[in-house]
Amino acid sequence: MIETPTLPPLDASLPRGAALWRGLRANPLLAVGGALVLLIVVVAVLAPLIAPFPGDAGNASHPFSVLHAPSPAHWFGTDQVGRDILSRVIYGTRVSPVIAVIVLVIACAIGVPLGVAAGFLGGWVDELIMRITDIFLAFPPLLLALALASVLPASLTSLTIAIAAVWWPWYVRLLRGQAASVAGRPYVESCRALGISRRRIIFRHILPNALTPLLVQVSLDVGGVILTASALSFLGLGAQDPTPDWGLMVAEGQSYFTPDWWLVTFPGLAILVTAFAFNLLGDGLRDLLDPKRSLLL
Amino acid sequence: MNIPAGKLAIRGLEVSFGERRVVSMDELRLDHGEIVGLAGESGSGKSMTTLAILGLAHTVGATVSGSIKLDGQELTTLSPPDLRAIRGRRIAAIFQSPATAFSPVYKVGTIFTRALRLHGASKAEAADRAAEAMRQVLLAPDLLRRYPSQLSGGQLQRVAIALALALRAEILLADEPTSALDVTVQAEVLDLLRSLRESTGMSILFISHDLAVVAELCDQVVVMRGGLIVEQGPASQVLSAPTDPYTIELLESVPRLASAP
Amino acid sequence: MLVFVARRLALAVVVVVGVIVVTFAVAHLVPGDPASVWAGPHASAAQVAAARKFLGLDRPVAVQLLSYLGGILRGNWGTSIHTHRAVLSDIMTAAPATLELVITALLIAVVLGVPLGLVSARHPGRPADQLIRAGSILGVSMPVFWMALILQLIFSQKLHLLPAAGEYSPGLLFSHPLVKRTGFPVIDSILGGNGPMLGSTLVHLILPAVVVASYPAGLIARMVRAQVLDTIGDTHILNARALGFGEAQIFGRFAMKLAWPPVAAALALVFGYSLVNTFLVESIFDWPGLGSYAAASIATLDTPAILGVTLFVAIAYVVANLVVDIVQAAIDPRVRPA
Numbered sequence: 001m002i003e004t005p006t007l008p009p010l011d012a013s014l015p016r017g018a019a020l021w022r023g024l025r026a027n028p029l030l031a032v033g034g035a036l037v038l039l040i041v042v043v044a045v046l047a048p049l050i051a052p053f054p055g056d057a058g059n060a061s062h063p064f065s066v067l068h069a070p071s072p073a074h075w076f077g078t079d080q081v082g083r084d085i086l087s088r089v090i091y092g093t094r095v096s097p098v099i100a101v102i103v104l105v106i107a108c109a110i111g112v113p114l115g116v117a118a119g120f121l122g123g124w125v126d127e128l129i130m131r132i133t134d135i136f137l138a139f140p141p142l143l144l145a146l147a148l149a150s151v152l153p154a155s156l157t158s159l160t161i162a163i164a165a166v167w168w169p170w171y172v173r174l175l176r177g178q179a180a181s182v183a184g185r186p187y188v189e190s191c192r193a194l195g196i197s198r199r200r201i202i203f204r205h206i207l208p209n210a211l212t213p214l215l216v217q218v219s220l221d222v223g224g225v226i227l228t229a230s231a232l233s234f235l236g237l238g239a240q241d242p243t244p245d246w247g248l249m250v251a252e253g254q255s256y257f258t259p260d261w262w263l264v265t266f267p268g269l270a271i272l273v274t275a276f277a278f279n280l281l282g283d284g285l286r287d288l289l290d291p292k293r294s295l296l297l
Numbered sequence: 298m299n300i301p302a303g304k305l306a307i308r309g310l311e312v313s314f315g316e317r318r319v320v321s322m323d324e325l326r327l328d329h330g331e332i333v334g335l336a337g338e339s340g341s342g343k344s345m346t347t348l349a350i351l352g353l354a355h356t357v358g359a360t361v362s363g364s365i366k367l368d369g370q371e372l373t374t375l376s377p378p379d380l381r382a383i384r385g386r387r388i389a390a391i392f393q394s395p396a397t398a399f400s401p402v403y404k405v406g407t408i409f410t411r412a413l414r415l416h417g418a419s420k421a422e423a424a425d426r427a428a429e430a431m432r433q434v435l436l437a438p439d440l441l442r443r444y445p446s447q448l449s450g451g452q453l454q455r456v457a458i459a460l461a462l463a464l465r466a467e468i469l470l471a472d473e474p475t476s477a478l479d480v481t482v483q484a485e486v487l488d489l490l491r492s493l494r495e496s497t498g499m500s501i502l503f504i505s506h507d508l509a510v511v512a513e514l515c516d517q518v519v520v521m522r523g524g525l526i527v528e529q530g531p532a533s534q535v536l537s538a539p540t541d542p543y544t545i546e547l548l549e550s551v552p553r554l555a556s557a558p
Numbered sequence: 559m560l561v562f563v564a565r566r567l568a569l570a571v572v573v574v575v576g577v578i579v580v581t582f583a584v585a586h587l588v589p590g591d592p593a594s595v596w597a598g599p600h601a602s603a604a605q606v607a608a609a610r611k612f613l614g615l616d617r618p619v620a621v622q623l624l625s626y627l628g629g630i631l632r633g634n635w636g637t638s639i640h641t642h643r644a645v646l647s648d649i650m651t652a653a654p655a656t657l658e659l660v661i662t663a664l665l666i667a668v669v670l671g672v673p674l675g676l677v678s679a680r681h682p683g684r685p686a687d688q689l690i691r692a693g694s695i696l697g698v699s700m701p702v703f704w705m706a707l708i709l710q711l712i713f714s715q716k717l718h719l720l721p722a723a724g725e726y727s728p729g730l731l732f733s734h735p736l737v738k739r740t741g742f743p744v745i746d747s748i749l750g751g752n753g754p755m756l757g758s759t760l761v762h763l764i765l766p767a768v769v770v771a772s773y774p775a776g777l778i779a780r781m782v783r784a785q786v787l788d789t790i791g792d793t794h795i796l797n798a799r800a801l802g803f804g805e806a807q808i809f810g811r812f813a814m815k816l817a818w819p820p821v822a823a824a825l826a827l828v829f830g831y832s833l834v835n836t837f838l839v840e841s842i843f844d845w846p847g848l849g850s851y852a853a854a855s856i857a858t859l860d861t862p863a864i865l866g867v868t869l870f871v872a873i874a875y876v877v878a879n880l881v882v883d884i885v886q887a888a889i890d891p892r893v894r895p896a
Contacts, residue, residue, distance in 0.1 A: 353799055353800065356799065385800065393793075394793060402890060
């Protein structure tokens with residue numbers, strides 16, 4: 001669990017034990033979200049064992065099983081080259097969510113230091129960083145990611161870079177707010193007067209306090225990144241065949257959509273369920289950790 | 298022998314949050330034209346009593362049992378529409394922080410006239426009564442065109458009292474109305490309340506943790522502690538010859554500049 | 559007030575300049591050498607150098623940037639590779655259809671989202687609330703391109719209730735031709751008194767608008783719920799109740815009045831997001847707007863067009879935020895600096 005820092009916390013820290021259990025019970029949406037996310041993680045980890053046709057996740061082709069409707073042999077049917085869609089959807093859990101995690105790690109790696117610098121140091125550093133951040137934030141995320149991805153060679157790597165490049169500004173803002181509130185407290189001023197290093201203040205006070213809101217923001221963002229990534233793949237700017245990316249699968253299945261509905265339906269459903277699960281989790285976490293809000297549950 | 302029923306008669310009132318009982322009141326009476334002081338520290342259940350009388354205890358999650366009678370009519374069993382007709386119109390309330398009593402995004406006058414029209418006044422009537430009430434509390438009627446942020450605490454509290462006046466309320470529940478004001482403004486508001494009682498016969502339930510203020514204004518004093526009434530009686534009696542140790546404690550904590558009444 | 563507007567406007571201009579700079583930067587991220595591409599695969603070194611000079615690529619970056627900026631301001635947004643027309647003119651032709659779609663979607667979102675948010679806030683924690691919350695989260699988790707395809711399948715293909723594509727029935731072009739005045743089919747039908755066309759345009763709007771409305775509706779419902787719950791414990795609400803106002807007025811008027819500002823700000827946000835979502839939805843419905851243009855540009859890797867649309871949408875987003883900020887300041891005296 002999160003260690004309570006010596007400064008009074010700016011936000012609530014994760015409740016422990018009984019309080020956590022009561023929180024979960026009072027907030028069924030959080031429980032459902034958490035369970036779904038856990039399920040997705042398990043499926044991703046156990047994919048080779050769960051998928052009926054693991055080979056179909058890659059470069060496979062079964063000319064005799066092309067475009068079969070869902071059946072006991074292929075629960076989700078087969079696609080235009082005969083691959084089992086269920087297996088591909090299962091392996092898809094290794095694509096989008098993993099990309100989302102990588103994107104958010106990069107976004108934090110860039111955004112957290114910049115945000116702390118801006119909030120803590122203030123002055124021209126703050127101004128400069130925030131102006132740049134504001135300009136990035138003037139674009140709806142998908143828009144800029146799209147523009148970036150279109151000038152880079154289409155691949156999952158480009159997609160990851162494009163989305164990360166667009167997502168870091170949100171974390172600068174978040175951390176700046178956290179750092180600025182801590183920096184403004186009288187306690188910190190007296191620390192500085194005593195000669196305690198800035199570094200210590202950052203690591204001992206700012207970062208631990210910021211961890212919880214950061215965690216909440218990340219869990220809220222996973223869903224958004226997954227949707228952005230699948231949108232880019234749908235447009236052809238990300239994953240390429242044979243990667244079992246859900247967005248790509250929907251795009252590929254589009255031309256066969258009218259009679260052969262299963263090519264589009266199941267991968268798309270997977271995107272929906274995954275984004276939904278992470279959003280539920282993030283929302284629930286935010287409610288759990290906001291003392292005022294939780295009273296109203 | 299029939300004891301007169303009194304304007305507001307509370308009997309056996311219990312307010313609870315689930316298992317936890319916060320008010321357990323045997324008897325409280327407010328007669329016509331009387332000012333009764335309800336004193337006690339925070340958490341003694343004074344504010345919950347106000348909410349219970351208004352029938353609003355459920356909005357904070359509390360349950361109410363017992364009897365609250367207005368002119369003999371039982372309030373606790375009234376239907377919501379009937380209760381709403383009484384709120385404001387017959388029983389008015391003013392609260393502690395006047396700055397937050399009015400919605401910050403409406404002009405004060407808008408809420409004023411809306412409340413009046415809610416209780417049956419026409420547009421013209423509402424405007425007239427509002428202006429008249431404002432004059433009665435010694436405020437210029439065109440202050441109604443301002444936003445709450447543009448008025449001082451004292452002014453806002455007077456507007457709240459004006460509203461109770463304009464609605465022709467018979468009972469005013471004043472929950473710590475002067476606690477957030479400075480001493481001089483406090484005195485003005487108290488004077489105002491007194492003169493209102495003289496001119497309109499309005500009954501006032503004055504709630505405060507400040508026994509000195511209660512002493513100044515009230516006819517009867519009721520002391521509460523932990524949701525229970527520990528002492529009640531005429532002000533002069535309770536203040537000069539208190540019987541309950543808690544009352545004595547409260548009295549002793551009041552700084553005195555002048556000698557006791 | 560005037561000072562506020564002037565300051566806010568100045569800020570917006572700065573941001574737009576920044577946006578143009580970023581777009582320029584992205585344009586120059588294109589791997590490979592545009593000069594060689596231009597000169598062709600069999601060009602000699604001299605020809606490539608000449609091409610570079612012709613394209614202005616031999617000038618320092620700062621000069622290129624300024625010339626780009628100047629071009630944008632003069633209306634020269636480049637030429638589209640796949641339509642061979644000026645990008646700006648393509649955008650202007652396509653924009654009305656998209657605006658019509660997005661505005662309709664936002665209307666649907668508000669009409670749906672606000673009442674649902676209020677209902678949700680009325681009894682927090684109860685089944686209705688949980689259901690609406692789940693629904694809202696579903697709305698913001700929806701992959702719009704998938705929703706478009708599925709709705710098209712169900713309502714058009716299977717149930718034959720709604721048209722699959724287009725802005726209006728093509729047949730009507732002959733029987734009840736549409737006179738183009740504003741470029742917005744719905745408005746033009748009303749202006750022209752063209753009943754059948756109006757009916758057709760409205761019916762064709764339904765599916766695409768509902769799809770685009772999913773995200774904003776979910777967001778608005780959640781926001782209204784959160785804002786109302788935040789203020790419902792305030793003293794002025796207690797006061798309003800004590801004055802005898804009923805719950806409908808308490809929620810619908812008093813609490814909601816305080817909730818509008820953040821909701822309005824959210825509207826600016828979802829306006830921008832919805833514009834981008836049309837990129838994913840319009841081609842599915844053959845909707846002749848910016849979205850289809852963008853999707854086609856992406857498919858053909860038409861960089862000038864892609865960047866042109868990016869710039870246009872970003873500027874529209876900045877303008878939307880500006881408008882909302884100014885309107886809020888006009889309405890709420892607290893927002894303006896004293």
